[in-house]
Amino acid sequence: MTWIAFEGGDGSGKSTQARLLAERLGAVLTREPGGTELGARVRELLLEPGSSIDERAETLLMAADRAQHVRQVVEPALVSGRHVVSDRSAFSSLAYQGYGRGLGVDEVRRICAWASGDRWPDLAVLLQVDPRQQRSRMRGAPDRMESSGDAFHARVAAGFVALASEDPDRWCVVDGSGSIDEVAGRVWDACQHWLG
């Protein structure tokens, strides 16, 4: 069974594509942060606009969400013979906390590995959309992470590209521009290699 995570910037179309792929595969659809009851409460703390959270506390809250999620949702689904499609994963911590906050990818990777028992998605699909298009797709008031500034989000985007290019066995980069159906077609084609 395969665990596929969608990654990319805010507004790149991850939730939309994760839902479509999960429907097509009959997979369990889930997300980080917020894929469990505990995680939903942690997610509220993390995203509440205006709250001040130290970047190490932020990393550890993401890791706490993940520990619960991997044990309560991901592993049981895989064991029961279902594919899992998740909207974000530990790779977001490498990009947002490692690169974006500047905490260092190797250190954040160690924290993620400890939290998840070294369970990582089999495949990360990086949806690439230019920042202008991303902003035009975003709805509602920005959350705390979305309010972290253009320079932060540029570091995150560059971080994702670096992660994908360093580990091509686990990452595929998909052009997220065009209609929802066009992107879904590209995602489907790209996943075939990992789905065997």
Ligand code: ADP
């Ligand atoms: P993310 O999860 O990456 O933040 P979403 O999937 O929630 O992104 O998409 C953000 C918004 O953009 C939603 O309103 C969604 O309906 C819309 N959207 C998603 N994909 C596309 C697309 N290919 N073209 C136009 N709008 C899109």
Ligand code: TYD
């Ligand atoms: P979410 O609504 O899932 O993403 P999006 O805005 O793209 O729809 O919000 C989660 C936010 O948390 C998003 O800004 C990315 C961030 N995040 C991290 O900083 N580290 C992590 O490990 C994860 C999973 C998410």
